[in-house]
Amino acid sequence: MNMPLNATPKPAALASPVVELRQYTLKPGQRDTLIDIFDSRLIEGQEDAGMTIIGQFRDLDRPDMFVWMRGFDGMDARKNALANFYGGPVWAAHSHAANATMIDSDDVLLLKPAWPGAGFDLAGAQRPSLAIDEKPIQNKPLTGIVVIQIHHLQRGTEADFANRFETETAPLMMSSGANLLAAFVTEHAENSFPRLPVRANENVFISVTGFHSADAHARYRAALAASPAWSQLGLTKPTEIWRLSPTSQSLVGR
Template structure:
């Protein structure tokens, strides 16, 4: 089947055994400026080095936060891709403008799929191509939201938490929810120390898609009323080190991951 000429296709394989979750704190009012630069100028240059730009998002609860995820085929591939991009012409051309929007870009978690098949399935995922100097449509908000929950765990408890989550929560998914991916901390040493990561973290992360913020609220209410979910959550408490972080995210117009994924 021939795809429309205005659609850029992505590989159909399960995406990326190594993933970065990046949260950037931006200067007030500069988020759309960064998204303009990122979506319009920086995606292709990164993917040309072998990365997969999985998704980029506006945080619905923090107006000066930009959240994004990118993937790599291995830790060595990460090292080589990052060296090629950050030493290359695309970043050199746009780094000053991008960096001018940021206060902090070091909040980064290095991750791997929580179990075989738990990574993002990007089969058929597409982003509109941008021809020439065309810019992404900043006000094109996709109807769905992505919710990332970051569970902070004591070392040695992540295997049990992951197993229980995979087995026990599968039957608790409501009609409003779709589990897009799940990750745990990648323990390997940072292969590109020029870009810091939160190396002292031990986390389990779920990534879920919802048709709307209302659908997410219904899902949360259904879980809160579920005895099975209460049992799962009660059993998980001794292994947690801090409260769960919940990120409610709206995909940008060039994000591969969204409710359509």
């Protein structure tokens, strides 16, 4: 699994002050088709355009959902990178096949690290190399899972929530067996690439946590629920919990 947030960070390796969390609703039975296209055809082109493809995942509880994250060096860098990629030859060559798998691709949260150093540390993270015209191996299961929790906050409470999470909740999580990989809050800057919509008027805190197995996550949830220190005060609706399995080419969760 990736380096936890309580380890000493390497600033040059911290991925992206601006991050998109994207979830796609796919046509039934089309998830592995999209993953094959994405992992073998679309990663390199996006990174050549100036993005960091942080992680791609199968949702363990929703068989037609594909979740992924990509990062940028800032809002202007995001605008330029997206323009370069979506106006370039890689997307032109593969967009029809990718779009044919999707029902909806507009569910996107625009995020920034919740505190200094809360982004992903990708130091040493590498993808398996792919030969030309070779697809990633999808039939080899990865036992680890990544859990994303989305806390919907009242406006103006995000700084206090992030501070309490960093000082109180994160140590409790890690002592209960979780590997906290990153934490984010909503980036409220204007969408710098309107061609791709993001969810407006959101106010969220997101944690990204790694576990060695689904059983380890279940034990962690039971331990956390029993702790009097665990509190989710000030939420506007129930916390979303996504249990995710990384694809073979994901940098996060391997």
